[in-house]
Amino acid sequence: MPARDLALLTEAARSAGAIALRYWRQAPKVWEKPGQGPVTEADLAVNDHLRGLLRGARPDYGWLSEEDADSPARLGQDRLFVLDPIDGTRAFIAGEETFAVSLAVVRQGQPMAGVVYLPALDRLYTASAGGVALKDGQPIRASGQLGIEGATLLTTAAAMAPEHWPGGVPDLKRSFRASLAYRLCLVAEGRHDGMLTLRDAWEWDIAAGALIAAVAGAQVTDRTGAVLEFNRPHPQAAGVIAAAPGLHGALLARLGHGG
Structure with missing residues (x-):
């Protein structure tokens, strides 16, 4: 099917x-x-x-x-x-x-x-x-980036404000694209090491891209590290982080959600 x-x-x-x-x-x-x-x-x-x-x-x-x-x-x-x-x-x-x-x-x-x-x-x-x-x-395949040093991240400038990063604002190269779906696909093809949005994300913006990124080998969660679930009564996720497996955990740790 x-x-x-x-x-x-x-x-x-x-x-x-x-x-x-x-x-x-x-x-x-x-x-x-x-x-x-x-x-x-x-x-x-x-x-x-x-x-x-x-x-x-x-x-x-x-x-x-x-x-x-x-x-x-x-x-x-x-x-x-x-x-x-x-x-x-x-x-x-x-x-x-x-x-x-x-x-x-x-x-x-x-x-x-x-x-x-x-x-x-x-x-x-x-x-x-x-x-x-x-x-x-x-x-296509997600990147093999290990850690934050030298990483490229798709996100807004506002998401990099110090108040969001209790573990310290990561020093990396930031880029932006208007489409959340496209950002997820750019991670899937390894052109960028990760993407994140800290704002709640509508399911229709992320459902397709999240699957494509995950199948390509990226780790995809909400901003707290929880698994994304779709078809919720209120169709929003608590943000999105999609990144190379070697980068995802480092971003979570800096955000204060590391295990």
Whole structure:
């Protein structure tokens, strides 16, 4: 079943990306969603397309999308789609290339298949539980970084404030990308040694990328080191840390959560 779902998600991501590109750099209409930031007419068009395609193909699956009202009915379903039609909406609005379509199938709290597609770059990341993580069809692997010295980390400048690091702010090279899903995939392919967000993270932003990173060999937890679980009543995780196994524990220790 993960293989069939992965094939469906891949098809859906590519077709959704084509729709997003029709609006990209075309001054799409933009609204503000209270407490969640901007949304564009492209987000809604992509979401409508995905809802029709995915729910039409798997009518027995639950549904959790950033752009649809949540329903408690999903909690009683064995499998569900968890998706963000456009992750990195601010980057999309700015005409940048690093926005993504993030699609996952979750079963009993864990992602089974995940796809992150960057339409403007035609870059596709995929993974299924028990399978391999791929970028454009080629296997990828998280880095072998050991410890903090020389590490590269994707995170916001605000996350590096001293008050977050009782063990001392780590001295490393910081970078940033607007899309959480893309940040997780950059860790999966070893282009960066780790990523973290200390803010609570919506499940639709991280479900696909967390699976891809984990299958690629990264260690992926919430900000306290706990295992990520999906399809929660309130669909947010307590932050995310995804990093090379030799870096993950060192970051946790500096954050005050080391074992």
